[in-house]
Amino acid sequence: MLRLATLASPKPLIFCFLAAVDVRFFAHRRAAKPPPPHPPPTPPRPPQKPVPFTVHGVTWHDPFSWMSNLSDNVAMRHMDVYIEQEEKYTEAVLAAAGADRLQRKLQIEMAPRMASYLCTPPVRWGPWLYYRRMEEGKQYPVLCRRLASLHEEFISYSEPSAGFDYTTGKKIEQKLLDYNQEAERFGGYSHEELSEVSPDHHFLAYTMYDKDKDSFSLSVRDLTMGSLCDKPQAERVANLSWAMNGKALLYTVTDNEKRPYRILGSGKDDVLILEEPDRDAYVNIRNTKDFRFVTVNTFSTTYSKVYLINAADPLSGMTLVWESEPHVHCAIEHHRGYIYLFTNAARGGVPVDSHYLLRRVAEASGSNNWESILLEDPGTTIEDVDFCDTHMVLILKEGKTFRICCIPLPLPVDFKEPVHLAALCPSYLPLPKHVCQISPGPNYDYYSSTMRFIISSPVMPDAVVDYNLSDGKWCMVQQQNMLHERTRTLYGTASAANDINKSSFPQSFGTIHEVDDLDNMWNELSEFYACEYYDVSSNDGDLVPLTVVYSRKHKQEGNPGLLHGHGAYGELLDKRWRSELKSLLDRGWVIAYADVRGGGGGGKKWHHDGRRTKKQNSINDFVSCAEFLVNQGIVKENSLAAWGYSAGGLLVASAINTRPDLFRAAVLKVPFLDVCNTLLYPILPLTPVDYEEFGYPVELQDFLAIKKYSPYDNIQKDALYPSVLVTSSFITRQASSEICVRVLQLLFKTELIHFLSPSICIKTSRIIGSISF
Numbered sequence: 001m002l003r004l005a006t007l008a009s010p011k012p013l014i015f016c017f018l019a020a021v022d023v024r025f026f027a028h029r030r031a032a033k034p035p036p037p038h039p040p041p042t043p044p045r046p047p048q049k050p051v052p053f054t055v056h057g058v059t060w061h062d063p064f065s066w067m068s069n070l071s072d073n074v075a076m077r078h079m080d081v082y083i084e085q086e087e088k089y090t091e092a093v094l095a096a097a098g099a100d101r102l103q104r105k106l107q108i109e110m111a112p113r114m115a116s117y118l119c120t121p122p123v124r125w126g127p128w129l130y131y132r133r134m135e136e137g138k139q140y141p142v143l144c145r146r147l148a149s150l151h152e153e154f155i156s157y158s159e160p161s162a163g164f165d166y167t168t169g170k171k172i173e174q175k176l177l178d179y180n181q182e183a184e185r186f187g188g189y190s191h192e193e194l195s196e197v198s199p200d201h202h203f204l205a206y207t208m209y210d211k212d213k214d215s216f217s218l219s220v221r222d223l224t225m226g227s228l229c230d231k232p233q234a235e236r237v238a239n240l241s242w243a244m245n246g247k248a249l250l251y252t253v254t255d256n257e258k259r260p261y262r263i264l265g266s267g268k269d270d271v272l273i274l275e276e277p278d279r280d281a282y283v284n285i286r287n288t289k290d291f292r293f294v295t296v297n298t299f300s301t302t303y304s305k306v307y308l309i310n311a312a313d314p315l316s317g318m319t320l321v322w323e324s325e326p327h328v329h330c331a332i333e334h335h336r337g338y339i340y341l342f343t344n345a346a347r348g349g350v351p352v353d354s355h356y357l358l359r360r361v362a363e364a365s366g367s368n369n370w371e372s373i374l375l376e377d378p379g380t381t382i383e384d385v386d387f388c389d390t391h392m393v394l395i396l397k398e399g400k401t402f403r404i405c406c407i408p409l410p411l412p413v414d415f416k417e418p419v420h421l422a423a424l425c426p427s428y429l430p431l432p433k434h435v436c437q438i439s440p441g442p443n444y445d446y447y448s449s450t451m452r453f454i455i456s457s458p459v460m461p462d463a464v465v466d467y468n469l470s471d472g473k474w475c476m477v478q479q480q481n482m483l484h485e486r487t488r489t490l491y492g493t494a495s496a497a498n499d500i501n502k503s504s505f506p507q508s509f510g511t512i513h514e515v516d517d518l519d520n521m522w523n524e525l526s527e528f529y530a531c532e533y534y535d536v537s538s539n540d541g542d543l544v545p546l547t548v549v550y551s552r553k554h555k556q557e558g559n560p561g562l563l564h565g566h567g568a569y570g571e572l573l574d575k576r577w578r579s580e581l582k583s584l585l586d587r588g589w590v591i592a593y594a595d596v597r598g599g600g601g602g603g604k605k606w607h608h609d610g611r612r613t614k615k616q617n618s619i620n621d622f623v624s625c626a627e628f629l630v631n632q633g634i635v636k637e638n639s640l641a642a643w644g645y646s647a648g649g650l651l652v653a654s655a656i657n658t659r660p661d662l663f664r665a666a667v668l669k670v671p672f673l674d675v676c677n678t679l680l681y682p683i684l685p686l687t688p689v690d691y692e693e694f695g696y697p698v699e700l701q702d703f704l705a706i707k708k709y710s711p712y713d714n715i716q717k718d719a720l721y722p723s724v725l726v727t728s729s730f731i732t733r734q735a736s737s738e739i740c741v742r743v744l745q746l747l748f749k750t751e752l753i754h755f756l757s758p759s760i761c762i763k764t765s766r767i768i769g770s771i772s773f
Contacts, residue, residue, distance in 0.1 A: 041092040044085035046078070055680065056700050058707070062677070090725075106583055113480075113579040121464050121478040123452070124148055125444040128201055130176075140179035140190045143204075146172050176223055182208055186217075194239070197444075198246030199291045203229070205249055207237050218251060232270060239285045241294045243314040250294055250314060252283050271315065280688065287311070288334040289387055289446045293362075295332045301688060304345070306330050308362075321360075323367045327692055329355070333387045336410055337362055340392075341370065342385045344604055353603035354381040359411075372418040373411065380421075381603065386440045389447045391469040394421075395438050397601075400533060400545070402438050404429040404453060406469050429467050429474055432522045434459055434531045436547070436575040452477065456576040458549045458593070459531045460524045479523050480579065525577070528552060529585060536594075536621075536628045542609075544621045545595040545602075547575055548634060554588035560664075561590035561635030563626055565655075567598035567618035568647035569693055570607035590635055596621035596651065598693075612695040613705040619654040626655065626662050641722075643667040647693075649726075650675065653711035656724070660716060665723040674712035676703070 048063035069075050094100075119133035129148050132141040150172050183190035191209040193216045198205070204223055207216035218237040220229040232249060239252040250273065274296065276283050281300040288295065296307040296318060304326055307318035322330060324345035331342045341358040358370040374382075383402070384395040387409075394405040407424045434457045441452025441464070449470040455463045461480035468474065530552050535543040550559065562584060566573045575593045584591060595601055598610020598618040610618040626642070629635040642663050644652035649671020656663055672678070672694075679686065679697050695702030707713050 041089055041096075043089050044082060046082045053677075055697065056703050058703075060713070065677075068677070068681070109583060110580060113582065121452075123442050123444060124448065124450075125197070126201060130197070130444075135180075138180050140183060142175055142179065143177040143195070144173050144175050146174060174223070175226075176204055177206065177221060186210055187212060194237070196240045196242060197223075198242050198249075200246035202246055203249075205240050205242070205251075207240070210235070215254070220249065234270075239283075241285045241287045241311075242291065243294060243309070243311040245291070245312075248314055250285055250309070252285055273309075273314065274318070282688065288332065288339075289443075290334055290389070291446075292334050293332075293339075297330060299326060299688075301326055301692075304328050304330060306332055306341075308332070308339070319365075320367050322370075331385075333385075334362060335387055335389075335392075338410075340385075340387070342382075351604070353605050356382065357385065359415075371415055373415070374424075375418045375420050377421060383438070384440060386443060386451060387446075388443070388449060388451065388469065390449050391451075393440075393451055393469070395440070402431065402435045404431065404438060404467065406467075406472075427472055429453075429465075429472075431455060432457060432460060432524050433526065437572055455522075457524070457531075458547060458575045458577055458591075459526045459529045460522060461577050461579070463522060476522070530555070534628065536625050538597075538617070538624045539620045540617070542597070542617075542621075544597070544625055546625050546628065547593040547595070548629075549585065549591045549593075551585045551588065554586070556588070557633045558636035558639070559588050559590045559634070560639040561592055561629055561641070563592045563594060563622070563629065563640060563642045564648070565594040565596050565599075565618075565622045565625075565642070565644055565651050566646075566648035567594075567596035567610055567622070567651050569689065570598075570600045570604070572600040590629070592625065592629055592635075594622050594625035596625070611693050613701050615694065615705060616709050618651055619658060619709055622651055622655045623659050623662065626659070630662070638664055641665040641667075643669070644671065645669040647672050649673065650711060654709050654714070656722065657711055657714045657716060660719045660721045663722045666725070668724065668726045670728055671711075671726065673710075675710040676706045676713060679706070 046064070046067075049066045050061040050063045051065045052059055052061050053065075066072070066075050067079055120131050122129035122131040124130075127147055127149060128145045130143070130145045132143050134141050177195075179190040179192065182192075186208050187210075189209070189211060193207045193209065195204065195206040197203070202223055204221045205218065206221070207218050209215075210217045213235060215236040216238070218232060218234040218240075220232060221227070222229055232251070234251065234253060236254040237251050238254050241250045242248070243250055274283065276298060278300055280302075281298055284297045286295055286297075287293070291311055294309040294311050294314065296309060298305045298307070304322075304324050305320060306322040308321050309318050310316050321332070321339065322341060322343075324330070324343070328345040329343060330345065333340045333342075338359050339362045341360075342355055343358070344352060344355045346352060347356070356376070357373045359373055360369045360371065380396055380398050382394050383397050386393045390409055392407045392409055392411075394407065396403045396405050405421070406427045406429070407421075411424065432455070435455060436458055437456040439454040439456070441454060443451050450466050450468050453465050453467060455465055463476060464478040466475050466477050528551065530550055532548045534546040534548065536546045538544050564573070573593055573595050581591055596610060596618045597606055598615065600607065608614070610621070622642075626640060630637050630640060640663055642652045642655065643666060644650070646669070649668040650673065652666055653668055653671055653673055656666055675694055676697055679691065679694060695706050697703040697706055
């Protein structure tokens with residue numbers, strides 16, 4: 001995403017977290033007193049150079065603003081030296097806490113949980129199976145494909161990497177892109193942002209991060225010849241879309257502030273299709289799934305518009321099909337002469353809280369000829385939608401329950417008024433309990449009746465499922481193997497686990513009525529780990545959803561706990577099962593997830609009630625959830641820790657400023673800490689989404705709200721802070737190392753970090769991203 005690069009942490013969270021909290025106190029409840037702690041090393045102290053800032057008549061002094069002056073070479077050399085000192089200090093503090101022994105123990109403990117497969121499940125598109133796999137001894141994956149019709153006995157979901165048919169002596173696998181070779185092209189680092197195969201399967205267009213230019217470079221590879229094409233080659237590419245059945249490529253480029261503003265069409269020579277001069281406007285493009293149209297979304301602080309480009313003739317112009325207020329979501333698909341719109345824009349000038357579906361004839365003129373499809377069903381929201389030639393699939397949420405709903409297409413032509421969902425002959429995929437997220441898979445093949453979904457749960461490893469929309473059958477394609485852990489628990493030995501494999505589970509089922517115990521058909525762990533839901537009253541009376549996971553074996557009062565939150569951009573809080581957290585659960589820890597305002601899952605209003613001038617609501621919600629865990633005895637007092645990532649780091653840090661006595665420890669991963677200065681004087685360009693989320697400090701009300709919650713501006717001088725581990729990156733828009741260390745030094749400046757105080761450490765990485773495959 002444009003607003004923040006991904007951090008590849010130098011150690012898994014569990015290493016850093018358990019070391020920061022002195023797990024010996026929690027994991028081994030012994031009567032004997034522990035030995036007195038060794039004096040920690042002295043933290044580094046960079047020089048203070050107070051600089052005054054005045055905005056809206058408010059003046060404050062920043063003693064560490066020199067760290068943000070990227071144009072000052074001397075200051076940057078001092079920063080490099082200081083960061084190295086912080087690294088050494090952090091390592092020393094962790095070593096004093098016994099982190100080395102703990103890490104070795106956890107490595108041995110976690111090794112059996114590592115995924116045995118080193119390949120993604122193949123995705124079928126037309127005659128080809130596409131997948132990525134790792135080669136032994138290599139750092140990055142390889143993108144491959146092979147014909148689905150050749151020797152199906154060699155095709156395995158768990159390991160489709162047998163690239164040679166020993167019967168005929170012919171290769172059956174084609175390497176399309178080796179990311180290890182791309183790393184050599186781009187200075188030893190390989191990070192792909194976009195990757196699009198042409199609809200005729202002859203070309204691959206992709207963008208790779210060029211760290212020297214701090215932008216993504218476009219390359220096109222001829223899949224028949226296996227070589228790079230001379231054209232097009234472009235810098236600062238943000239979006240890709242194929243046209244003319246793979247004979248032309250449309251792409252957007254960004255300006256110097258990383259704003260996507262131009263659409264270029266490339267056949268032999270690049271042709272300018274659109275240039276947006278408004279500096280507040282952004283441009284995105286994408287294909288409809290049938291490749292009939294390219295949709296162009298332009299949005300600014302005052303409007304949102306959607307245009308269509310005929311993919312068969314991309315130079316024929318753009319047709320406006322939708323126009324609405326700013327800051328809304330609009331996605332368009334085409335199906336047999338109709339275009340469908342999935343949006344949360346206001347209806348008839350009346351704001352709505354959730355998404356809805358509209359449709360119109362594709363050839364109709366104007367932007368107002370839309371008709372509603374479904375009547376609103378109280379208690380049910382449409383979270384996402386996907387299309388193929390024969391069906392439309394809706395991801396629904398009913399209260400706290402997710403469902404996958406399949407509707408046959410085409411819909412009736414003579415829609416006179418919207419209908420209830422039941423009138424469209426829906427069918428449903430049976431799902432296990434406690435599903436917290438459903439993500440559509442790639443689903444490139446528009447003419448296939450099988451769709452792929454990733455099913456997530458706090459008590460179940462992510463399951464990749466193929467769902468046949470025509471006959472209602474489904475199969476488990478891939479799921480992390482936890483059977484070794486299950487076997488040890490049930491039978492007390494690991495040897496029996498070697499005889500158990502996923503194929504022993506039934507792979508396909510019919511309707512839900514044919515399954516006696518559905519949860520047993522999944523690798524579902526609720527027999528060992530409980531998942532409970534609470535509605536916590538915040539300070540203003542709003543109810544905040546709180547999800548609590550714990551080991552049934554260790555349920556008792558007085559458990560240590562870890563509270564996680566995010567609360568920004570309307571994004572769902574990640575509550576998926578992660579195998580590293582099993583090491584906490586098995587030690588009696590409670591894992592809790594606070595769905596605070598500002599995040600997703602509660603509609604547009606829930607998001608808007610936790611952003612800009614209402615951002616304090618998110619922080620109050622998180623503090624209320626923490627207090628609930630302690631007051632209800634779910635977590636023992638003085639045994640609660642918290643962690644947050646990116647904007648979630650802002651949430652946790654602000655909560656600690658509000659109630660430092662409530663938390664024993666915290667982990668902040670690439671946190672957004674200096675909100676006011678970052679928005680006023682961004683080192684790297686921000687997007688309108690960032691300002692809409694956190695506020696425009698040039699506006700007085702936003703400025704006052706930001707100064708009230710910004711972690712950097714609200715460190716208490718008369719409070720003892722918990723242990724904090726901060727991870728940062730040199731290259732992010734909101735969480736650069738200089739911001740993290742400035743907050744760190746303000747904490748030390750309070751002189752509350754002394755011989756017996758908890759430790760506050762920082763860990764920095766120069767890596768800005770990693771390939772997901």
